[in-house]
């Protein structure tokens with residue numbers, strides 16, 4: 001089942017198309033990393049998904065509900081951490097969560113139990129009676145994450161959840177995302193931080209100038225990238241590498257110590273292996289150099305469509 005379904009989403013600000021005919025489906029139980037350079041349209045997509053901005057056209061279903069027709073039904077079952085979210089500075093951490101919990105149908109006992117659990121989860125239990133205005137940026141962000149989790153949501157939508165956090169704070173947020181996933185929840189998060197997306201996401205979507213350029217698991221998008229940009233096959237042989245010819249080979253870069261990189265249009269490791277064996281050459285290693293997410297991201301951004 002798809003927890004998020006976006007069809008032909010377009011949103012313009014004046015003449016400028018911030019999101020341009022975007023289609024996306026996110027299945028239940030995965031962590032989806034939404035990547036894109038500044039101004040690519042991530043926040044506009046997220047706010048549309050929450051029914052907080054009205055797009056020019058398109059359909060959005062969240063947890064099976066049309067977000068524009070049944071916003072409450074969808075919102076009861078999701079949690080949202082906005083980018084640059086505001087928080088009640090004059091209230092304590094406890095009162096902030098208590099206020100937020102009052103939007104949901106929970107008994108007093110349930111509410112108190114949930115607030116305690118969450119404050120402990122985000123490491124703010126000892127600071128529960130402190131006014132938020134005395135909190136560091138990291139503490140505020142952790143409180144906002146607790147706020148997003150107050151209704152034990154099936155879907156968690158996080159806009160740049162680790163932005164501005166120190167490594168310890170970012171680590172905590174990442175471990176909470178992992179725990180949520182383990183509990184069967186779906187997490188959709190946007191980020192600029194490639195290593196974080198690589199670490200957490202089961203699937204990745206890359207948005208550039210309002211268009212979804214690439215989507216898939218990390219392996220899938222790396223494979224798509226290699227099919228488009230070519231394969232780098234690293235080889236090391238016992239004897240010197242003889243001339244090899246194959247229609248898929250673009251070029252060969254010979255390195256020291258009988259090592260070389262074969263740039264090819266497809267994965268031709270088997271053919272290379274057969275060719276070399278027939279010439280009595282011993283292969284010590286033959287492997288594909290996989291592109292990093294950074295390679296894929298940068299080429300995707302700069303590729304013209």
Ligand SMILES: Nc1ncnc2c1ncn2[C@@H]1O[C@H](COP(=O)(O)OP(=O)(O)OP(=O)(O)O)[C@@H](O)[C@H]1O
Pocket residue numbers: 013018036037038039040041042043044045083
């Ligand atoms: N209310 C608005 N009025 C006019 N233009 C806007 C408005 N909101 C966003 N934009 C423009 O739409 C584009 C997409 O913005 P959006 O915030 O969705 O991008 P983003 O991918 O979330 O960027 P960032 O990573 O910088 O947060 C940007 O060029 C932005 O300047």
